[in-house]
Amino acid sequence: MATDKGESLWERLERPSPAPRQTLSPQRIATTAVAIADAEGLEAVTMRRLATELGVAPMAPYRYVSGKDDLLELMVDHVYADLRLPPGLDWRQSLRTLAVRTRELMLQHRWLAQLSPQAKLSLTPNRMTVAEQALAALDRLDLDADTMMSVFRAVDAYVHGAMSYESAVSALISEQSLSDAHELRTELAPLMMWHMQTGRYPIFQHYLRTATRKDDTSWQFDTGLDCLLDGFATRLGI
Amino acid sequence: MATDKGESLWERLERPSPAPRQTLSPQRIATTAVAIADAEGLEAVTMRRLATELGVAPMAPYRYVSGKDDLLELMVDHVYADLRLPPGLDWRQSLRTLAVRTRELMLQHRWLAQLSPQAKLSLTPNRMTVAEQALAALDRLDLDADTMMSVFRAVDAYVHGAMSYESAVSALISEQSLSDAHELRTELAPLMMWHMQTGRYPIFQHYLRTATRKDDTSWQFDTGLDCLLDGFATRLGI
DNA sequence: CTTCGATGTGTACGACGTATCTGTCGCGAT
């Protein structure tokens, strides 16, 4: 009923030609969606917003992704394309750079660590490639298949868990447009104070008073990671 | 305009008395919401659904929780009340039972592991208590505050990361009403086959063919955990 | 009896994901 409304010819000619076709592609959709998420956070990534950004009708992207879940998978795969492991490293160097690079990736794209677990689970080509590279480094050790995989998974679990926490904190910081972690703590102080005033958390309180690396997230990440790697070394006999 | 519509007296008398007041409480809200999530998954937890289940108008719970985020925090705190560490354990036993109990909690409430990281981050009394208990076990070791916290955090990160993965898989299983993990694999087979046919993942393929504990998620969890604990032991000199 | 704060109700709005129908382009076969 709206198509044959008063609009005729001239108006229709006025309308920018529906583009030389092939405006959309999974590539373009992925980069655009990632750009939105990088700039304004995951909650800004909306089917409608994506379409607007692409200069296209709300339903258009559905030709390429079956729904929002698909879009998220596409985004994950897209950013993981940047993650490659240099060859020729021993198992420990491999796992370590895997972990560190993944962390860097998640710091660059904070939304990555905020995705729901099932979006991160996705068996995506670029994620598979990363896994394969890490497994390749472990394959030389003559571990049985189960152990090899569980070593890989343990590192992956640590990285994701640690980054979930770290990027939730950093999201809190930028959400309130605070400049650094120290300001965050003074912001959160009332809540923390309330907890502490109950006197139920003496050791935690002691930590808050005496710790000197509360803001050194890299150190915290690396320390835990190195412990984990030490564990593999001792338990599996290098 | 709807209040003084035709409705008069008899209709108003018919209306069930607005209940003897104090129908709602944070407690009741939490248990009800948790029950919904346990039974039908996190996506079934809706403000409207919650209200219906409580026998109350959609906006009523807002007197007690400021929004959906608050509700999620309340739910997290509620289930963590069940998690206590027995006293008198050494540091390793403490961290291990902390991890294992947390895993059990997340298996009991699969939605826990599916929450967005910022919902899990919440500084909730019962979570604080758990942390305090774990830190207490570490406090006897004379580590500096930073190291102590990073040990605790590493275990927490591992647990959350591992359970994110595990419960995403188990959600996939129940989502398609498959009876066990083996059926899942035959269901996922086409996708996996497609990946394998590319020939780009030879080591992964080797794992799929020769691994015998692919479904033993407890073993996988415990193995990674024990490696991590070994790592603390060696790196920190017990 | 009146007044008041605490508590639950009713209604409504805007945003979101997405099903479906319709129009239009480009290309290969006739």
Next chain:
DNA sequence: ATCGCGACAGATACGTCGTACACATCGAAG
């Protein structure tokens, strides 16, 4: 040169969600 078809994008609409806001109703204190 034309026709028709399949791939592509537009337009519209529906149902559901979170939640803002104004109102009604209760219990108890004055």
